[in-house]
Amino acid sequence: MSKEHPSVFISYSWDSEEHENWVTFLAARLRENGVDATIDKFETQSKTVNLNRIMVEKIKNSDNILLILTENYAKKADTFQGGVGYETNLLIRYIKDNPDKIILIMRHKGDYRKAVPFYLEGFHFIDFSDDSQFDIKFDELLHRIFQVDVMDVPKVGAKPKLEPKKIIYDRVVNGTTDIIPNFKEITDLDKNKFMKQSYAEILSHLSDFAEQTRQKNSNFDFEKDNIHNQKAISIAP
16 A cells, blocks of 8 residues: 655656756646655755765655656666766666666657666656646556556456367268268158149249239239149239
């Protein structure tokens, strides 16, 4: 269970004024939503501090460390330059035992690999590259910080009743497949039954046709007669 006000330290590179303003805005939004977020500017604006000492304390004591990934950040991390390089020295040893405390924030459009330091390759990041998606990604970030799942994972239900299917194959006789058909002998009774069924179907179709014709033509009529146990249709215009 997360704290009511989890602490977050944000690490970033000083790429440009626009980028620094974006990081400051992110820290402010986090604080407005119950997160004790801090950046170097918050620490240095009112007093003289040792930045290296602050980095050590924040990385060690914060509940989460946010790394804002840009191409410049990756270059400084990989070459151990400046404050980013100093933090990289700390994080390389620290991340091995505390991977869940590190949250990666992507702020680079294009080939993402250019913005990922070598020691962070393969780690999941939250993509803030598209400013139009900021609110959606910010919500994802809050869920991560407060350790609340983004989606509700359904419980595992009961095992279904499954039965193996039987294998059906042709019977083999003397090394050959038994595929010879078994022809049934047709008797006179079968022929007579076929003729009666066929006659009945023909008579039914003719009756339907005659009935539809009578409905559309008032001067048309017909009747059915039984002749020698067979049905016939007489048509009278």
